[in-house]
Amino acid sequence: MADKKMVQEITSMDVDFAQWYTDVVIKAELIDYTSVKGCMVIKPAGYAIWELIQKQLDARFKETGVENVYLPMFIPESLLEKEKDHVEGFAPEVAWVTHGGLQPLQERLCVRPTSETLFCDFYKNDIHSYRDLPRVYNQWCSVVRWEKETRPFLRSREFLWQEGHTAHATAEEAEARTIQMLNVYADFCEQVLAIPVVKGQKTDKEKFAGAVATYTIEALMHDGKALQSGTSHNFGNGFAKAFDIQFADKDNTLKHVYQTSWGMTTRLIGAIIMVHGDNEGLVLPPRVAPTQVCIVPVMQKKEGVLDKAYELRDLLKKNFRVKVDDSDKTPGYKFAEAEMRGYPLRVEIGPKDIEAGKCVICRRDTREKIEVSLDALEAKVSELLTTIQKEMLERARAHREEHTYTAKNMDEFVQLFTEKSGFVKAMWCGERECEDKIKETLSVTSRCMPFEQEEIAQTCVCCGKPAKKMVYWGRAY
């Protein structure tokens, strides 16, 4: 049973979910560790997923009028310090450049942890009149945060992301863009990644350093923990005042601009793994699968088998991302490997199949095997990929529903977080004190105040005072 070796080495997700996750990222060859602590190599199988995410997200951005730019990776210390809340949030976790070549620098530069200050410094000179507004810019780059505990994709010292930064003439327009981008993110997660999300607003405790309001999409992983999957911030005109970004409005008076920012990161790859993966490895939604169909020839040394495999590949490659595994491994090993790597469909074809004019398609998500005539292969592949994409979202949504609970009071709340794992919906008075207490006693944080509010009770789950908001609570990555 050497064929199964690759699979047997994976820890079961029910035994140790964290170890299962690590096994999958390594065995599916998504990443490798490096000599630089907390930084990883994103290998071809991992980077190709990111390229598909970039391509589809970028197209959605551009449909809403976003233009891409590139700003420097360095921020002078004095620039980072201009907005008080912002520097307090980020200064403790940035990397500092102190020398250029053999010379010490006159002023330290930090490697960008996020680029609000750089965009403000740029907009200050770039925006003069209402004619220059709105500015709806985005950049794809890497950022650095000097984290103590790191995990591949979920939390690393350097990660890849996009960061949108916009400037508007009015507060209303800035708020509308903030919500618009949150909706782009939510739709992208559901339609492309097959990950359902809860949309809502962060509490003041959890919002971004310097923001007036932070909106978030929260997803539930297979182990019942939450993952913040994208955020969109409304800054009001706070940064504009700190950086003096003013424009001459139509009425000829000088006004400060209103700003937003919004970002998604390579952590989405972690979400794909933890929402869809199983004990055989990675399961990729077709829309972000670098290989959608893997053709595995059986008895490939028999005359005509490899030729037929290549013929099917050439047929399918017009509309799908397809490859033939023609390596000298055994079919059993190739099957296990195709499962580990999460290819949505595997096509098995051997001499008997060819004789009968058929082949076997195996779905990665359900592991169902389907016999199909070669004439009908192309249509069947198309149909199955659409079905898989749809059903993966449905299964993830059903899993989230099953693991979303409601608590009317603290006893129920504690019991749920002791016995279950998932989201707990509960009422909140709006006071920081209750959030702090819940975090201290249960290691549970407020994930968001969802846009779709429900009245579960009339009093705060923690203090019993009148409730203001229904909150999703959870343990988070």
Added chain:
Amino acid sequence: MADKKMVQEITSMDVDFAQWYTDVVIKAELIDYTSVKGCMVIKPAGYAIWELIQKQLDARFKETGVENVYLPMFIPESLLEKEKDHVEGFAPEVAWVTHGGLQPLQERLCVRPTSETLFCDFYKNDIHSYRDLPRVYNQWCSVVRWEKETRPFLRSREFLWQEGHTAHATAEEAEARTIQMLNVYADFCEQVLAIPVVKGQKTDKEKFAGAVATYTIEALMHDGKALQSGTSHNFGNGFAKAFDIQFADKDNTLKHVYQTSWGMTTRLIGAIIMVHGDNEGLVLPPRVAPTQVCIVPVMQKKEGVLDKAYELRDLLKKNFRVKVDDSDKTPGYKFAEAEMRGYPLRVEIGPKDIEAGKCVICRRDTREKIEVSLDALEAKVSELLTTIQKEMLERARAHREEHTYTAKNMDEFVQLFTEKSGFVKAMWCGERECEDKIKETLSVTSRCMPFEQEEIAQTCVCCGKPAKKMVYWGRAY
């Protein structure tokens, strides 16, 4: 004549080419300066060119089997020091990170100036057997070199590029890949950027730190100066020995791999400006023009004019990158702006044109005006873009031929570099001493030993000893 203001502010290229260049990058809104010395903002009009370069170059890479990855931006000092020549070449110009958050680091990290050492550190663990070879990886990222003198696109402290890094079982295969990628670069420059290049090998003095051989493509700018536009390096197994990258070959013995690297950067945008630009501003080859057709409505307040402009846009946008300038500026201002930004075609349409069922197309490269019936517009635009792409390459090639000279002896050589500017082809004995002397006396460097050799004379242009190679010499950016 306020309409012409935008253009009048540009310095003529004949008066001051360097100032003309700076005027174009600013007026065409390609970049902006920042608070970080030597680092620039690449604005939407500049970044969109880079996106078109990336897309087309990346597709060409992938056709040759290249896979994209992402490696960390930081290199531990001890890793940078492993290959002696390499560290000597780069250590004087790297940025050093010494602190993470509030703590000093145990070991300094440099921000990558190039990633050979990181790829070696990765390949050391990633490559075990001949089955793992070749590795043909590439990454798109930014790199940092602490330059003293900086100029937008041509030399900046941070710039964007791609860097390919490959590992092979044999020296022959590595050499073949090095040449293959140089050919990809040369073809890309000619076919996409409309820039003709000379392919050749760098002398030992000019080769990359740590390489056995460096190949280059050299382009001639409008002012007669050379621009190194892409390089491809063969490392032999020198890095593999320094980093101990070995594989078990088919004969069951351990062998060191052979490696290559190759890169192109945002400096290509500088090349586009300096090869094709004129005194009206930027001139973009259609294949990298973010806007290929700009429709300018004339008397746009008249009923039906804007509607017709949008109708033409909708017709053209199926196959071309097109926009309507419907701002409230005057037509004259819009014409000048469209020329400054280098749009290959401008379509002018006013009430009389609409009545006559025609419009006027203006070529940016020749400034020729062509009347065309609206029915024939789509076909004419297609034809003109193809023609422009082709003729821009032809003109650039003719310019290079006119500015490529030959010198048989030092008198001719000195006279040419005193009176003319361009490439000078001359023979060389192969000794470093002659290269050094030529550089000291004339500020001229060997650009390359071209693959297409000619025997201009039998003796070295400098020392008179027997010649070994014909060399392209020039003053370079």
